[in-house]
Structure formats: structure tokens, C-alpha cells
Amino acid sequence: MYRGSQTVGTCVENPTINAEDIGADREMMDDVFDTTYREKKGPRPPMKIVWRNVILMSLLHMSAVYGVILIPLAKPATLVWAVLCFMLSALGVTAGAHRLWSHRSYKARLPLRMLLAVSNTMAFQNDIYEWARDHRAHHKYSETNADPHNAMRGFFFAHIGWLLMRKHPDVIEKGKKLDLSDLHADTVVMFQRRHYKKLILLMCFVVPTVVPWYFWGESFYISLYVPCLLRYALVLNATWLVNSAAHMYGNRPYDKNINPRENKLVAIGAIGEGFHNYHHTFPYDYSSSEFGIKYNLTTCFIDLMCYLGLASDRKRVSKDTIKARQQRTGDGSHRSG
Structure with a gap:
């Protein structure tokens, strides 16, 4: 049962897929909003700023501004490499930590899981296990104190502030109760978690810097x-803007009763x-959108991996289910296509 979903059948199942090809065999319920959650009565816990994170994020963004100034001085190959690194990093989050490991919206064979784990490490947004745990909590307790980046606390908090202060006690408490057995069983996820510090040093900082400097003589600083x-x-x-x-900001064509919006930018x-x-509304859909590949490079990537035999069992919501839901709970702004 997948709550009105259907499995896209354009890929032929490979009977030789081994036990490590962990995917969406089980019912995923920890990404479904929990209507029984209630905030605890009493005074709110004090806000504790993590000054180390404040300093590091400030330095990173000042460095990024300097990087923008250096763009005109960079060689074309370096700019192409930067875009490639951006895409790899982003896919490690979107196709990897998000759609595969958080929601189990499709299955990935071992080579693809390894590629996505490497790409995810380049993105350096916490290891896959922690990212998926926090994201499941975000869906299950969306816009409450148990949501790691509760948007009801304002734009800044939802964007970056949640990383600059200690987690609300409810986030920690509810996060410990989530079913993460599938993540524990995934050898790729646990390998990355065990060696994360060494891997982020290599993939996020060393490789992106050394390749243009060594292979085509780019300035080390650029x-x-x-x-x-x-x-x-x-x-x-880009991730935080989600x-x-x-x-x-945006419309709510599928469910006007929840805060998340459709935002094409x-x-x-x-x-x-x-x-x-x-x-x-439909967290189990592998495309994260009704309209497939439109504005959706991650869906293009997953479809390509399926064509190559590295992915399978992509879950989609039926058109009838979508139509019924937008008519029942949407804000009236739904447009087809």
C-alpha cells in the first residue's frame, strides 16, 4: 500500500538485484504528518546559539562573495568544473538523501547508491543518516516545535538559523522515535556515516580545489x-530555500491547509x-512534482538511471488521486501542465 500511488513500469525489474538493493519494499509512514502532535505547555526552552557554526557560516559566505568577484578571472574549464560540482552536489541531496533515502520513492542499485553517497558527501549537509532522519521529522511534524527547520519561526530560522542554534528538545525527542531501520541496514549509508569527516574533507574541499589547479593550471586561489x-x-x-x-511564497493547489507552497524559482x-x-501532500512520489521533468533535473536524472538499469520501482501518484485531492483541499490555483 502506498496511499494512492502507482509504480512506474517502464523499467524491467532485474531478478539478480541482491539484498543490498534496499528500496521501497516497506510502507513508509514516518514522512506522513502526525496530527496527534501537541506542543508541551509551559515556558519555551532558552535559545542557545552555536557560535562555532555562526563563525563558520559567516566565513563561508564571505568567501563565497570573494568567489563571485573572482569569476571573471577564472578559466572556462574551471567554470564548467564548478557547474559540474554544483550539479553533483545537488543530486547527492535531491536524488540521494531526499528522494531515495528519506522517502524511499524509488530503488537504487549499489553502484548508484555509491555514486549518490559520494555526491552527497561533496554537498556537506550532514551525513545521509542524519539528513534523512531530520527530513522525516520535518514531514512528520511539519511547522511544529518538532520540525528541525520550523518555518513558523520565520524565514531566517527556516533558511539557516536552525543550523546556528541548538535543536529544540522536541526535535531530539521525536527524532529518536522514528523508524530508521532501513538506514541502519544500508551499508553505503553507514559507511559514509562512519567515515564522514574524512570524506567531506576529500570530496567537498580537496577534490573541487585540486582538479582545476592540477589538471589545467588554474590559480590555486580561484x-x-x-x-x-x-x-x-x-x-x-539552494537547499535552504526549499x-x-x-x-x-507561492500557491497551494493541492492542500491549502498546509504551509508548503509551489515555487518555480x-x-x-x-x-x-x-x-x-x-x-x-504526496511525499512518496519520486518526482516530487505532478509534472514530471518540467523544471525538474532530478527527475530527469532518476529516469536516466532507470533507463540504464541502475534504478527501478519509481513511485508516482495516479492522476485520479491528484485530481481528487486538488478538488477537495486545493486553493483553486491548480493548472494542468
Whole structure:
């Protein structure tokens, strides 16, 4: 049972897929909003700022600004490399940590899971296990104190502020109760978690910097500030805009009773993750959008992987289910296509 979903059948199942090809065999319920949650009565816990994160994020964004200044001085190959690193990093989050590991919206064979884990490490947004845990909590307790980036606390908090302060106690408490057995069983996820610090040093900082400096003689400073630090900051902010802007600006054609919105600008920047009213209404859809590949490079990537035999069992919501839902709970702004 997948709550009105259907499995896209254009890929032929490979009977030789082994036990490591963990996917969506089980019912995923931890990404469904919990209507029974109630905030605890009494005074709110004090806000505790993590000054180390404040300093590091400030330095990163100042470095990114300097990287923008250096763009005209960079070699064309370096700019191409920076875009490639951006795309790889983003896919590690969108196709990997989000649609595969958080929602189990499709299955990925071992080579694809390894590629996505490497790409996710380049993005440096916490390891896959922690990212998926927090994202499931975000869906299950959306816009409450148990939501790690509760948008009801304002744009800044939802965008970056949640990373600059200690988590609300409810986030920690509810996060411990989520079913994460599928993540524990995934050898790729647990390998990345065990070796995360060494891997982020290599994939997020060393590789993006060294490749243009070593292979085509780019300046070390341009290599460091453009494809490394600027690219890293851009990927972070593209992801954060899904938590902030896509929860505040846009229409709600599928469910007007929830905060997430449809935001095409965020979808373009986050390679397909801005159709957020749809996604929170149907979190198990592998495309995170009713309209497939439109403004959605992540869906294109997953479809390509399916064509190559590296992915399968993509879950989609039936057109009848979508129509019924938008007529029942939508804000009237639905447009087909």
C-alpha cells in the first residue's frame, strides 16, 4: 500500500538485484504528518546559539562573495568544473538523501547508491543518516516545535538559523522515535556515516580545489574560492530555500491547509525541489512534482538511471488521486501542465 500511488513500469525489474538493493519494499509512514502532535505547555526552552557554526557560516559566505568577484578571472574549464560540482552536489541531496533515502520513492542499485553517497558527501549537509532522519521529522511534524527547520519561526530560522542554534528538545525527542531501520541496514549509508569527516574533507574541499589547479593550471586561489567555496555556499542556499521560501511564497493547489507552497524559482535553483505543496501532500512520489521533468533535473536524472538499469520501482501518484485531492483541499490555483 502506498496511499494512492502507482509504480512506474517502464523499467524491467532485474531478478539478480541482491539484498543490498534496499528500496521501497516497506510502507513508509514516518514522512506522513502526525496530527496527534501537541506542543508541551509551559515556558519555551532558552535559545542557545552555536557560535562555532555562526563563525563558520559567516566565513563561508564571505568567501563565497570573494568567489563571485573572482569569476571573471577564472578559466572556462574551471567554470564548467564548478557547474559540474554544483550539479553533483545537488543530486547527492535531491536524488540521494531526499528522494531515495528519506522517502524511499524509488530503488537504487549499489553502484548508484555509491555514486549518490559520494555526491552527497561533496554537498556537506550532514551525513545521509542524519539528513534523512531530520527530513522525516520535518514531514512528520511539519511547522511544529518538532520540525528541525520550523518555518513558523520565520524565514531566517527556516533558511539557516536552525543550523546556528541548538535543536529544540522536541526535535531530539521525536527524532529518536522514528523508524530508521532501513538506514541502519544500508551499508553505503553507514559507511559514509562512519567515515564522514574524512570524506567531506576529500570530496567537498580537496577534490573541487585540486582538479582545476592540477589538471589545467588554474590559480590555486580561484580553484579554492570558485568551484570549492562559492559552489558549496550556492548548494547550501539552494537547499535552504526549499525550507524557507518554498514554505512561505507561492500557491497551494493541492492542500491549502498546509504551509508548503509551489515555487518555480526555488524548483529551478534546487533542480526540482520547489514543488513543495505537492511534495508535502504526496511525499512518496519520486518526482516530487505532478509534472514530471518540467523544471525538474532530478527527475530527469532518476529516469536516466532507470533507463540504464541502475534504478527501478519509481513511485508516482495516479492522476485520479491528484485530481481528487486538488478538488477537495486545493486553493483553486491548480493548472494542468
